[in-house]
Amino acid sequence: MDWLLIGIILSAFFLLGFSRLSSCIYIVALQxxxxxALPLLAKGSFQELxxxxxxxxxxxxxAxxxxxxxxxxxxxxxxxxEVEPIVSLHLxxxxxxxxxxxxxxxxxxLPPALPPFSPMAVPVALTVVLIGFFLLVSRTKAITQVIGFLVLENGVFLFGMNLVGDFPAIVEMGVLLDLLVGIFVMGIMIYHINRTFDHIDTRVLTALQESEEETE
Amino acid sequence: MVSELLKLTGHLAILLLIPPIFLGIIAKTKAFFAGRKGPPLLQVYYDLFKLFCKGGVDSRSASFMIRLAPGIVLSTLLMAGLLLPLLYEAPIHFRGDLILFAYLLALGRFFTILAALDVGSSFEGMGASREAAFSAFSELAFFMALVTLAVMTQSTSLSHIFQWGNTHPTFHPAVVLLFISFFLILLTENSRMPIDDPNTHLELTMIHEVMILDYSGPDLGLILYGATLKLFLFMALTASLLWPPTGLFGFQEIGYLLAKVAGIAVVIGVVESVKSRLRLSKIPQLLVANLVITTLALLITVLGGPI
Incomplete structure (x- = not known):
């Protein structure tokens, strides 16, 4: 249990340090x-459907x-x-x-975590949320921002799990489905952004005709 | 009294005689992975013997510093070795000796750097600058790891820290994180593979090797011997984190110590065989990541309270 929490927080740290996008995606999947696996381990039984x-x-x-x-x-x-993050990888x-x-x-x-979860779960959730936020604001590629958003969502999920306890299953499934659709839409958007602008650097999306400017 | 003397002699004998063999073990492991036979296990002893039989030549542009440095480096390492518990309590121990341990190692490095600058060669200056920069990163993580250990065991003496007795929490997350952190520090401080290649003599990639280019004969022997001693100290420290010394004194315990340090040596050999050397610009990133891991261990320890 503690190990899973540490794994989650370490994977968030690794995301800050890696620049290869494919390894970032693997790490998010691992996270x-x-x-x-966390709710299963916390309850310790496979009985509850x-x-x-x-x-x-x-x-x-x-995953x-x-x-x-x-x-x-x-x-x-x-x-x-990710070629040029706004904040360097060391920083x-x-x-x-x-x-x-x-x-x-x-x-x-912060309020303490509910009994089956260790007291470490709450600060870990907060760390993951903030690191997701940090990824979201400090990276320039649309795809890394999507990854940051996913990390943020993972943190919120962890928060909900250890503070609220049992959501009704239907709500959780609805949230997950929303998220899936969101990522789906973002994936399509990234594709189209890339086709229209030849890159997915979000800093220059607001400038008109930036492709001519850059080539000059 | 007699047994105290015996223990001191035993500690010194281990420190003085055994370290070079572990370089041989690492070389053997690497040779195994490369499909070669490799140099004999005792090769480093032969090298040392050869070097001590030779005469030394000093650079004409160097001052007395280059003759002084190998002795100082070796003696700081020996002092540090006396503070580290190997089988039982260290021969010298008092409250706060872990800070002395860290600073003795830093003092040795300081003199290595000074002597490298003393020669006036631009290559050695480059190596010295790299060594100083990377050790600044790794020292931060090292101190953080020592602080974590101190918080965990509520004591600031290395001898007390490693006296876990039967309560050693081997698979406590903080201990395992610290083990990883110490292992990376070991690789950095001893300029092993992912950080620095100990076998290369390409001046653009060397860190530690470049600083000792101008030594020859007995001086080079002292430096080489000091390097094996430093490697042994770090391996013993790292190993005793997961498998603490038993606190007894006997041949069985010595065998136990050798086995665990040899285990670490084999792991180093495996890491060196499967990993290539990192780009220089990537190294600070690895060291910062190590610092972050250590910080996490400290946070977990503080949150969980003393073990």
Whole structure:
């Protein structure tokens, strides 16, 4: 259990440090898989159909479907690396450490996790949310921003799991489905952005006719 | 009294005699992976013997520093070795000796760098600058790891820290994270493969090797011997994190110590065989990641309280 939480937080750190997009996607998939195993381990039984179903659904969507969509969209947009993040990779790693310190030191201010979860779960969730946020604002490629969004969502999912306890299954499935559709739409959008603008750098999307400017 | 003396002699004997063999073990492992036979296990002893039989030549542009440095480096490492518990309590131990341990290692490195600058060769200056830059990163992680250990065991003496007795939490997450962190620090400090290639003599890629280009004969022997001692100290420290010393004194315990350090040596050999050297610009990133891992271990420890 502690191991899964540490795995989740470490995978978030790795995302800050890697620039190869395919490895970023693998890590997000791994994070999703660990997240989906968490409720099963916390309850410690395979009896409750609701939890097993939820875990399987999370696994199917977070660890299989979304990485597949993302892989397809980077293949179609044919990009491999995040070339120029706004914050350099070293600094983002430092920032990740700072975020972890911040999250763990604010543990008193947060409500405690529900009994089956270890007290570490809440600061870990907060760290993952903030790192997702950081990825979202500090990267320039649309695809990395999608990954940041996924990490953010994983954090929120973890938060919900250890603070609220049992959602009705239908709500959780609805949220997961929404997310899947969202990623699907973003994948299509990335493809179209790439086709229209020949790149997926979000900084220059607002400028008109930037492709001529850059070639000059 | 007699047994104290015996223990001190035993500790010194281990420190003085055994270290070079582990370089041989690493070389053997690498040779195995490359499908070669490799040099004999005792090759480093032969090398040392050969070097000590030779005469030394000093660079004409160098001052007394280059003759002083190998001795200082070796003696700081020996001092650090006396602070590290190998089989039982270290011969010298007092509160706060882990800071002395870290600074003795830093002192040795400082003199290596000074001597490298002393020669006046631009290559050695480059190596010195790299060594200083990377050690600044790895030292931060090293101190953070020591602080974590101190918080975890509520003591600031290396001898007390490694006296877990029967309560050793081998698979506590913080301990395993610290093990990873110490292993990476070991690779950095001893300029092993993913950070620095110990066998290369291409001046553009070397870090540590470039600083000792101007030594010859007995001085080079001292430096080589010091390097094996440093490697042994770090391996023993890393190994005792997961398998702490038993606190007893006997041949069985010595065998146990040798086995665990040899295990770490084999792991280093495997890592060196399967990983290629990192780009220089990637190294700080690895070291910062290591710092972050150590910070995480500290956070977990602080959250979980003393073990």
């Amino acid at each position: 999703g898989a660990m997240l989906s 609701h939890i097993v179903l939820m875990s399987l659904g999370t696994f199917a969507i977070k 299989v479907a979304m990485p597949f969509l993302l892989t397809r969209s980077i293949r179609e947009a044919s990009i491999r690396q 983002s790693l430092f920032a990740g450490g700072g975020i972890a310190v911040l999250a763990f030191s604010s543990i008193k201010a």
